[in-house]
Amino acid sequence: MNKRLIGGEMERLIRNYMENNGYHILEMNYRCKQGEIDIIADDGCYLCFVEVKYRHDISHGFPEEAVDIRKQRRICRAAGYYLYSHGMNDNTPIRFDVAGILGDKIRYTENAFEWVG
Numbered sequence: 001m002n003k004r005l006i007g008g009e010m011e012r013l014i015r016n017y018m019e020n021n022g023y024h025i026l027e028m029n030y031r032c033k034q035g036e037i038d039i040i041a042d043d044g045c046y047l048c049f050v051e052v053k054y055r056h057d058i059s060h061g062f063p064e065e066a067v068d069i070r071k072q073r074r075i076c077r078a079a080g081y082y083l084y085s086h087g088m089n090d091n092t093p094i095r096f097d098v099a100g101i102l103g104d105k106i107r108y109t110e111n112a113f114e115w116v117g
Helices: 003-020 069-085
Strands: 024-032 035-042 047-055 094-102 105-113
Touching: 003 024, 003 035, 003 047, 003 094, 003 105, 024 069, 035 069, 047 069, 069 094
Parallel strands: 047 094
Antiparallel strands: 024 035, 035 047, 094 105
16 A cells, blocks of 8 residues: 555544544645645644654654654644634644554644744
C-alpha cells in the first residue's frame, strides 16, 4: 500500500478515535497556501489542530518525533490562516495535538507543542 493510502487510512482511524472521545470534527486535510493540517476539531473547550503520524515500528523513531520544529511552524501558519479566514480572533482557545500511531497502538498527545512563530 502506498504512503498516501496508508496516511488516509490512519487519519480516518484517528478521526474515529476522536469522535468516540467526544471531539467534533470540523475539517479533514485542511489545506491553504501556508500549509496543511490533518484534522481540525472542537473538544468543547479548545479548537484543536491535529497532526497525524504513523510508523509501523520504531526503526525510524517514534511517530511523534516526526513533528519537528519546521513542521510545527507550518502547522501554526496554517492554523493562523484558518483562524483569520473563519473570523476568529486571538482570544479563541486553541491547542496543537499530535496523534501518533505505532503499529496498531494510538498515542494521542494533547497540547503537544505551543504556538511557533
